[in-house]
Amino acid sequence: MDGQRVIDWADAEWLNPPLRIERDGGELVVTTRDRSDFWRTTSYGFVKDDGHALLAGFPTASATEVTFVAQLETLYDQAGLMLRVDEGTWIKAGVEMTDGIPHLGAVVTSGKSDWSLSPVPDWLGRRVTLRASRTGNAVTLRARCEEGAWQMVRLAPLAPDADALAGPFCCSPQREGLQVRFNRFAQGPADASLHA
Template identity: 65%
Template sequence: MTSPTERDLGWSAGTWLNPPADVAEDGAALVVTTRDGGDFWRTTSYGFVRDTGHALLVPFPIGSALEVTFVADFTELYDQAGALVRVDAGTWIKAGVEVSDGEPQLGAVVTHGTSDWSLAPVPAWAGREVTVRVSRSGDAVTVRARSGDEPWRMIRLAWLDPTAEARAGLFCCSPQRGGLRVRFTRLATGPADASLH
C-alpha cells in the first residue's frame, strides 16, 4: 500500500471525549495522562459496558484517512493507545498497541452493539514509535499499523454504515490503573487509501 499525502493536524483540531487526568504539550508532542479505570468495551465475555477511555477526535467522513503516532511504552495489563473511530457509544472501532499476556500486542476491537477483540504479539515494538492508520471508503474502515518506517501491516477490515457520521482520532486508556502517560507525536489526515492491498 502506498500512503497518500497526509496533512498534519494540530492538537487543537480535536475535541476530547472523556478528558484525561492531564494533557501537556512537550515540543511537538502531546503527553496524555490517563484517569483510573478508563476503557472502551461492550458486554462480550466480560459482561460490563465501559465508555470511559480518553479520545481526541476530529470529523472522519467517507473518503478520508487518519493516522495516529505514539510511543508504545506500556508496562501494565491492558495499558493501551492507538486510533479510535466512533459513531456513538455502541458503534466504534479501536486499534493500537496494548499489554496482554505480558507483552505488547497489536489489537483491534470492533463494536456494533457488542465488542469483539483480536490480538497479535509485537514484542519488538515495545518502547518504539507506532503509527495506526484508519481509512474510510464506502462501507468499510481499513486499519493498518507499523512501527517506525517498517512496511504497513493490515490489521482489520471492518464494516461501518456509509451513512453514519463518524469521528476519529487518538485514544488511550488504562483499565487497571490511573497515571499511564502516553506520548503522541503525530495526528494527520488525508485521502482514503486507493485500494485494500
C-alpha cells in the same frame, strides 16, 4: 499517505479528558485516569465508555493516522486510534499489553465488542503508527512500527452514511497513570486499494 494535513491538537475534541495533557513542542503527552476503558458487554459483562479519545471528523474517502510512543507496563494498558459513531458503535485499534507482552489488535463494537490481537513484542516503547482508511461501507486498519512495512490489522464494516469521528485514544483499565506521547495526528485521502 500523500496529501496529508496535520491536525492540530486544539482542532479536535476530547471524549473523556485524561488526567493530564501536556504540549511538548508539536507533540501531546497524555496521562490516563484510573481504570479508564472502552468495552461493551462481551464476555466480561460490563460496559465501559470512559477511556480517553481526541476526536475530529472522519469523512468518507479519507484516512486518519495517529503516531505514538507508549511505555505499556500493566495488563490492558493500550494506545492507538479510535473511530467513533456513538457509544455503541466504535472501533479502537492499537497496541495493548496482554499476557506480559504488547499485542497489535483491534476491537470492533456494534452493540457488543469483539477483540482480535497478535503479539508484537519488539514494538514496546517504539514509535507506532495506526492508519484507518474509510472507503465505501468499510474501514481498513493498518499499522507499522517506526518506518517498517505496513501490516493489515482489520477490515471492518462502517456505514457509508455514518457521521464518524477519529483520532488518538488511550486507556488503562487496571490503573492510573499510563503515559502516552502522541507524535502526530493527520488526515488525508483514503488508501487507493485494500492491498499494497
